[in-house]
Amino acid sequence: MAASPEFDTSVAHPARVYDYWLGGTDNFPADRELGDAMIRAIPTLPAMARANRSFMERAARHLVSSGVTQFLDIGSGIPTSPNLHEIAQAIDPSVRVVYVDNDPLVAEQSRAMLADVPGVAYIHADLTEPETILADPLLAGTLDLSRPVALMVVALLMYFPAERRPERWVAELLAALPSGSRLALSHPTADFDPEAVAAANAAANAAGISLVSRTRAEFTALFGATTLLEPGAVPIATWRPDTPPSDPHEAYYYAGLARKD
Numbered sequence: 001m002a003a004s005p006e007f008d009t010s011v012a013h014p015a016r017v018y019d020y021w022l023g024g025t026d027n028f029p030a031d032r033e034l035g036d037a038m039i040r041a042i043p044t045l046p047a048m049a050r051a052n053r054s055f056m057e058r059a060a061r062h063l064v065s066s067g068v069t070q071f072l073d074i075g076s077g078i079p080t081s082p083n084l085h086e087i088a089q090a091i092d093p094s095v096r097v098v099y100v101d102n103d104p105l106v107a108e109q110s111r112a113m114l115a116d117v118p119g120v121a122y123i124h125a126d127l128t129e130p131e132t133i134l135a136d137p138l139l140a141g142t143l144d145l146s147r148p149v150a151l152m153v154v155a156l157l158m159y160f161p162a163e164r165r166p167e168r169w170v171a172e173l174l175a176a177l178p179s180g181s182r183l184a185l186s187h188p189t190a191d192f193d194p195e196a197v198a199a200a201n202a203a204a205n206a207a208g209i210s211l212v213s214r215t216r217a218e219f220t221a222l223f224g225a226t227t228l229l230e231p232g233a234v235p236i237a238t239w240r241p242d243t244p245p246s247d248p249h250e251a252y253y254y255a256g257l258a259r260k261d
């Protein structure tokens with residue numbers, strides 16, 4: 001694809017490396033170089049990216065079926081079919097979705113894709129500045145903030161080491177949402193294969209992308225004061241699977257869904 005001058009394509013970007021693993025076309029040589037270096041450490045990384053997308057899809061379907069019809073999706077990524085709004089609106093066309101990402105390429109693609117989609121908006125903003133997200137008129141213009149919202153933070157917090165305390169930004173966003181809102185999280189872990197994950201993270205760090213894994217306890221702590229819903233914080237392949245996985249640890253991610261009381 002052609003790059004606009006706004007994008008620095010000479011360095012790897014998280015959204016585009018992930019797009020490469022998912023088989024997308026919105027990536028550049030630097031992204032593919034890092035993507036391949038990480039695949040050398042963990043050959044099943046593309047399958048794990050798909051497992052993460054699959055969790056997002058299952059969570060979206062489960063949420064709409066539970067009566068939660070509004071979504072705030074932070075770190076939404078380069079549009080990948082099917083997108084969250086497509087999955088959720090297929091069940092209930094009244095579903096409303098606000099996507100947020102900080103990558104300029106995601107902004108360009110998302111705005112183009114969403115121009116004519118009712119009830120869906122994109123805010124170009126950063127998780128680390130929740131006040132900017134909350135103050136954007138598109139948020140209150142799209143979502144009814146007096147009714148429960150599902151805050152989706154899917155494969156995002158691994159860019160922030162513990163000392164940056166990413167859970168505080170999640171908590172700040174949740175504080176603006178009413179009781180009954182939900183929090184969906186997924187996150188890579190080294191628990192199932194420490195050596196391979198350490199090598200993959202080292203490749204990312206060498207390319208300038210800070211990437212950390214979290215243990216199950218560290219992942220669970222990200223939910224803060226919310227109440228984890230069944231089945232809890234679990235290996236991603238085992239979170240309400242459509243069909244039981246042959247190996248519960250096949251994808252090196254944890255996932256969970258919680259309720260704000």
Ligand SMILES: C[S@@+](CC[C@H](N)C(=O)[O-])C[C@H]1O[C@@H](n2cnc3c(N)ncnc32)[C@H](O)[C@@H]1O
Nearest residue numbers: 015018075076077078101102103126127154155
């Ligand atoms: C691995 S992708 C996950 C995409 C999608 N949530 C999914 O799970 O399929 C991570 C996304 O987070 C975005 N991102 C990274 N840091 C961010 C930040 N500080 N604020 C907002 N988005 C961020 C990246 O641009 C990328 O699109």
